Amino acid sequence: VDEFALIQRIRRLFEPTGSPGPGIVLGNGDDAAVLDTDGEGLVATTDSLVEGTHFRWDLCRPRDVGFKAAAVSLSDLAAMGARPLALLVSFTLPADLDDKQVIGVSRGLARACRGFGVSVVGGNVAGTQGPFEVNIAALGRTLDGRYLTRSGARPGDLVLVSGHLGSAALGLAVLMDEDVPSNRYRTLVRAFLRPEPRLELGLSVLETPGVHCAMDVSDGFLADLGHLVRASGVGARVEVDRLPLCKEALRFQAAGGPDPVTAALNGGEDYELLVCDDPEALGRLQALGLSPVGTVNGRKGRIDLYRHGRKYPVPKNTGYKHR
Amino acid sequence: VDEFALIQRIRRLFEPTGSPGPGIVLGNGDDAAVLDTDGEGLVATTDSLVEGTHFRWDLCRPRDVGFKAAAVSLSDLAAMGARPLALLVSFTLPADLDDKQVIGVSRGLARACRGFGVSVVGGNVAGTQGPFEVNIAALGRTLDGRYLTRSGARPGDLVLVSGHLGSAALGLAVLMDEDVPSNRYRTLVRAFLRPEPRLELGLSVLETPGVHCAMDVSDGFLADLGHLVRASGVGARVEVDRLPLCKEALRFQAAGGPDPVTAALNGGEDYELLVCDDPEALGRLQALGLSPVGTVNGRKGRIDLYRHGRKYPVPKNTGYKHR
Numbered sequence: 001v002d003e004f005a006l007i008q009r010i011r012r013l014f015e016p017t018g019s020p021g022p023g024i025v026l027g028n029g030d031d032a033a034v035l036d037t038d039g040e041g042l043v044a045t046t047d048s049l050v051e052g053t054h055f056r057w058d059l060c061r062p063r064d065v066g067f068k069a070a071a072v073s074l075s076d077l078a079a080m081g082a083r084p085l086a087l088l089v090s091f092t093l094p095a096d097l098d099d100k101q102v103i104g105v106s107r108g109l110a111r112a113c114r115g116f117g118v119s120v121v122g123g124n125v126a127g128t129q130g131p132f133e134v135n136i137a138a139l140g141r142t143l144d145g146r147y148l149t150r151s152g153a154r155p156g157d158l159v160l161v162s163g164h165l166g167s168a169a170l171g172l173a174v175l176m177d178e179d180v181p182s183n184r185y186r187t188l189v190r191a192f193l194r195p196e197p198r199l200e201l202g203l204s205v206l207e208t209p210g211v212h213c214a215m216d217v218s219d220g221f222l223a224d225l226g227h228l229v230r231a232s233g234v235g236a237r238v239e240v241d242r243l244p245l246c247k248e249a250l251r252f253q254a255a256g257g258p259d260p261v262t263a264a265l266n267g268g269e270d271y272e273l274l275v276c277d278d279p280e281a282l283g284r285l286q287a288l289g290l291s292p293v294g295t296v297n298g299r300k301g302r303i304d305l306y307r308h309g310r311k312y313p314v315p316k317n318t319g320y321k322h323r
Numbered sequence: 324v325d326e327f328a329l330i331q332r333i334r335r336l337f338e339p340t341g342s343p344g345p346g347i348v349l350g351n352g353d354d355a356a357v358l359d360t361d362g363e364g365l366v367a368t369t370d371s372l373v374e375g376t377h378f379r380w381d382l383c384r385p386r387d388v389g390f391k392a393a394a395v396s397l398s399d400l401a402a403m404g405a406r407p408l409a410l411l412v413s414f415t416l417p418a419d420l421d422d423k424q425v426i427g428v429s430r431g432l433a434r435a436c437r438g439f440g441v442s443v444v445g446g447n448v449a450g451t452q453g454p455f456e457v458n459i460a461a462l463g464r465t466l467d468g469r470y471l472t473r474s475g476a477r478p479g480d481l482v483l484v485s486g487h488l489g490s491a492a493l494g495l496a497v498l499m500d501e502d503v504p505s506n507r508y509r510t511l512v513r514a515f516l517r518p519e520p521r522l523e524l525g526l527s528v529l530e531t532p533g534v535h536c537a538m539d540v541s542d543g544f545l546a547d548l549g550h551l552v553r554a555s556g557v558g559a560r561v562e563v564d565r566l567p568l569c570k571e572a573l574r575f576q577a578a579g580g581p582d583p584v585t586a587a588l589n590g591g592e593d594y595e596l597l598v599c600d601d602p603e604a605l606g607r608l609q610a611l612g613l614s615p616v617g618t619v620n621g622r623k624g625r626i627d628l629y630r631h632g633r634k635y636p637v638p639k640n641t642g643y644k645h646r
Contacts, residue, residue, distance in 0.1 A: 003448060006422055006425065006448070007448055009422075009426060009429075010414075010425065010426070010429045010446070010448075013426070013429045013430055013432075013433045014412075014429070014432070014433055014436070014442070014443035014446075015442075015443075016433075023408060023409075023442075024409060024442055024444050027442070027444050027445075028443065028444065028445055028446065032445060033409065033411075033444035033445040035408060035409055035444065035462070037360045037363065037365060037464070040360065042360060042365065042462075044409065044411055044444060044445055044460075044462060045411070045445055046411040046412075046413050046445060046446060046447045046458075046460060047413075047447050048413055048415065048447055048449040048458075049449075050415060050449050050450065050451045052451070052452045052453075053449060053450045053451055053452070054449070085346060085358060086344075086346070086347060086356065086358055086367065088356070088367055088368070088369040088460050089337075089369075090369050090370075090371055090458050091333075092371065092373060092415075092456060099329055099332075102329065102333065103332060103333070103336070106332075106333045106336045106337070107336055109336075109337070110336045110337055110339075113337070118344075119337070119338075119344030119347055119350070120337035120338075120351065121344075121347050121350050121351065121356035121358065121367060122350075122351055122355060122356040122367055122368055122369060123333070123337075123351065123369060124369045124370050124371055124458075125326060125329070125330055125333075126371040126372075126373050126376060126377070126456075127373065127376045128373045128375070128376055128453060128454060128456070129375045129376070129453065129454060130373075130375075130451060130452065130453015130454045131451060131452060131453045133415060133449075133451070133456070135369075135371075135413050135447075135458045137367075137369055137411050137460035139358070139365075139367060139462075141360070
């Protein structure tokens with residue numbers, strides 16, 4: 001199935017005129033939608049974690065699932081530079097699921113809400129003959145009606161990312177390999193189980209002059225940069241040697257683990273921010289913890305990888321992939 | 324599994340102080356939550372349709388599923404007296420699902436959006452090893468910050484319902500019985516496949532002086548009246564002979580179909596409005612198409628049924644039930 005082609009077809013059905021409806025400032029296609037509610041923008045987004053697709057009960061605790069479900073939806077608000085306001089939580093429950101697991105998931109969710117300053121204001125419970133799912137719709141507010149989109153990158157911009165790339169995918173690799181002691185790679189495992197939405201960073205990036213564009217890295221750096229360059233009508237050159245890697249990723253590789261560069265390029269679920277900006281903003285963004293990893297050019301929809309000045313082949317997607 | 328007990332436990336985790344967080348006017352437990360966004364209230368709710376639990380592909384078209392998914396979520400806004408603003412749509416897709424079915428569901432959703440004056444502003448697609456699911460978060464606005472809750476009923480109030488009760492459950496019975504020609508019971512079948520959220524009616528009820536309380540009938544009249552009397556700290560007496568029944572329901576019964584009174588009391592998914600008000604408001608509410616079916620009293624949490632002045636036993640739940 002070509003997921004993105006399907007999503008494009010669905011979007012055309014929902015926005016037949018190609019533009020959002022009345023009261024809608026920014027419709028489908030970005031990290032979140034923006035609605036006009038009397039001057040202050042309301043930001044809305046939704047995301048799901050499905051058992052068997054996004055997590056396995058044997059690799060994590062119920063609390064991790066709940067925490068991550070909240071974090072994943074809040075990450076979309078962070079990418080817009082929005083402040084979180086409220087969550088709606090929908091559980092899809094198999095008949096044979098122990099109530100303790102649902103309560104555990106809820107505890108993790110409540111923990112994330114306290115940590116990120118947001119409330120669960122509503123929800124739904126539905127039964128299923130299939131796997132467990134938690135879906136979270138996150139609502140936020142813009143700062144004075146301003147927000148960051150993925151469509152604003154311009155040729156000449158720098159490409160920056162926050163934190164480290166590939167850690168979550170390597171954390172999953174640690175958990176899935178019974179021969180790897182997970183307590184030796186706590187940072188990687190934590191990146192996978194307990195991602196932190198970059199909410200404060202998103203607000204700081206929004207306030208930085210010269211920033212044109214932001215999104216979060218959820219599908220994997222290359223996949224998401226692909227979304228960004230297509231939405232912006234530009235291309236990008238990435239310096240592979242500049243990708244920020246976690247020390248544990250290098251230690252894991254030395255012990256026989258996967259290539260951390262491939263994990264950084266293709267691994268999903270980092271939930272870091274990807275930002276494009278005027279070169280003048282570099283110092284301020286570096287001070288916020290962002291690393292420059294490339295430049296934007298006019299080669300529409302293309303991404304070229306370089307390592308030490310030489311072309312670097314796009315690695316096949318060896319990370320795990322889900323819809 | 325005791326669904327309501329589980330939901331109460333989850334709610335306590337999300338609202339440990341028993342009161343909603345800052346910026347939240349009305350939290351978990353009503354048809355929808357109300358958030359304070361600079362004076363005008365934002366109303367938010369979420370609902371799911373799960374294949375095998377709420378619908379079967381062999382009993383309806385994909386368009387019906389999409390239409391109903393939108394209608395079910397919008398019905399919660401109607402019950403608050405809110406105007407719809409935007410929907411977030413989440414699909415959970417089995418790998419073997421034909422794209423045509425997803426497109427069909429989306430067409431039905433888009434049709435409902437046009438009909439009810441609302442836009443899909445965002446969404447998500449997730450893969451699953453289980454059944455298809457569509458989850459919809461609906462956002463709406465209050466009229467001048469006013470809204471209807473399920474907790475405002477007072478002893479001495481009348482109990483009224485809109486439209487007919489039990490039609491949806493009987494429509495499902497028609498569809499499930501291969502020996503019943505469904506084209507003879509189009510109104511019943513339509514009530515099940517294409518429920519109409521009572522959005523205009525909800526606004527009119529909100530504007531009617533003397534109305535204290537409203538909710539929609541989704542779990543079944545008796546179950547939902549039970550939620551209402553518990554939330555309001557009151558009891559209710561229902562005149563079973565006054566329950567508004569569709570003519571086709573009586574015709575179906577004469578042809579060997581189920582008892583329409585039992586369907587009206589226990590059948591789910593009517594998506595009509597249940598309203599409690601001062602007796603003085605009766606004329607105005609009847610003019611809006613609401614029927615008086617009972618009275619509110621002080622017998623906390625109790626519901627008594629009467630038929631022609633005699634006690635009527637609560638029928639066992641013979642309707643289909645889902646979480």
